[in-house]
């Protein structure tokens with residue numbers, strides 16, 4: 001019997017709510033990945049590493065809002081900062097000082113960034129970054145990675161990893177828009193050089209996640225990002241690092257600091273808002289001053305620079321500065337990944353493990369213990385098996401993201417006990433599943 005059937009009796013209220021939701025929301029949800037098959041669980045509250053559902057079940061959360069909650073749920077310092085802000089009002093429609101405070105932090109930690117524009121989501125950040133690159137270079141084409149995900153706007157919804165309905169591209173997107181989006185496989189320098197050299201006259205930018213976090217988790221091979229920087233610089237094509245997952249997660253300065261490779265334009269989201277809606281476009285002054293009203297690339301928003309989001313973000317950055325959170329997460333992450341690798345090598349199981357800092361994922365398929373190195377390889381994973389893992393882990397009180405094409409996250413709130421429980425659950429379940 002599949003695990004969800006065994007769990008059904010413990011998820012009665014969730015199932016009922018989902019039935020009603022199906023009549024009110026397309027697919028019953030507000031964002032596709034949440035529509036877990038055959039039905040998702042409904043959450044009432046969350047605190048630290050734990051999330052609680054409407055049937056009174058409790059789970060250790062490795063989904064963490066799909067990335068933003070690096071400090072865990074309802075962190076007291078963020079709560080306090082936001083409460084203080086709410087007393088003062090939550091929308092001004094004028095400039096306010098929090099914009100300067102958070103901008104200064106970002107500029108300090110991101111060497112490639114001298115100015116920022118605050119927007120409301122990662123999607124808006126990459127959309128604006130691409131428009132900026134096109135405006136700056138006066139070229140129209142962009143290059144992305146197959147399986148790279150940059151949010152839910154037209155230019156990037158082509159072979160977009162976790163966005164399964166966007167394979168090859170989402171319905172509703174004009175063909176002429178997609179024609180301007182070129183693609184190359186990750187970790188393939190030759191393919192990249194070929195396209196960039198051939199198309200450089202038309203190519204505004206190459207956008208990529210330095211670590212792919214939306215086809216499971218795929219790391220750049222040694223030397224790849226160096227080559228990416230070299231090829232784009234030599235051919236005068238802007239390099240955009242989409243650090244919406246990695247920013248403030250792989251360290252204060254994100255993937256660019258960690259790998260020592262600096263892009264022309266950076267997008268941030270998720271962690272930078274501390275769980276509130278926030279996106280950031282950043283670059284050196286020369287590029288940023290193309291954005292309106294300094295320049296002629298239009299970008300605007302009623303909620304841009306929202307005080308509550310900026311406050312949540314600033315409080316997050318301040319906690320990260322005070323406590324040695326990244327160090328703790330590095331250690332916890334590498335221990336967890338080692339434990340998962342040990343389970344494979346002990347049992348000669350058929351799956352791959354991938355991990356960096358507070359991100360990890362396992363892939364079902366024959367990878368000889370190694371994770372896939374690009375999208376095409378990731379597509380060969382056994383996604384049904386992953387879903388069964390999801391349900392069995394849930395049964396054991398562990399909430400993993402419900403898709404093989406998402407990444408698991410650790411937070412500062414996870415305890416050694418949480419990790420121990422999780423590893424035990426993995427071990428027992430993987431032995432049976434593989």
Ligand SMILES: *Cc1c(COP(=O)(O)O)cnc(C)c1O
Pocket residue numbers: 121122123124126149150151152209213214242243244245269270
């Ligand atoms: C989540 C994500 C986005 C989109 O951000 P939203 O806030 O969901 O719009 C863009 N790029 C990457 C790499 C992401 O992981």
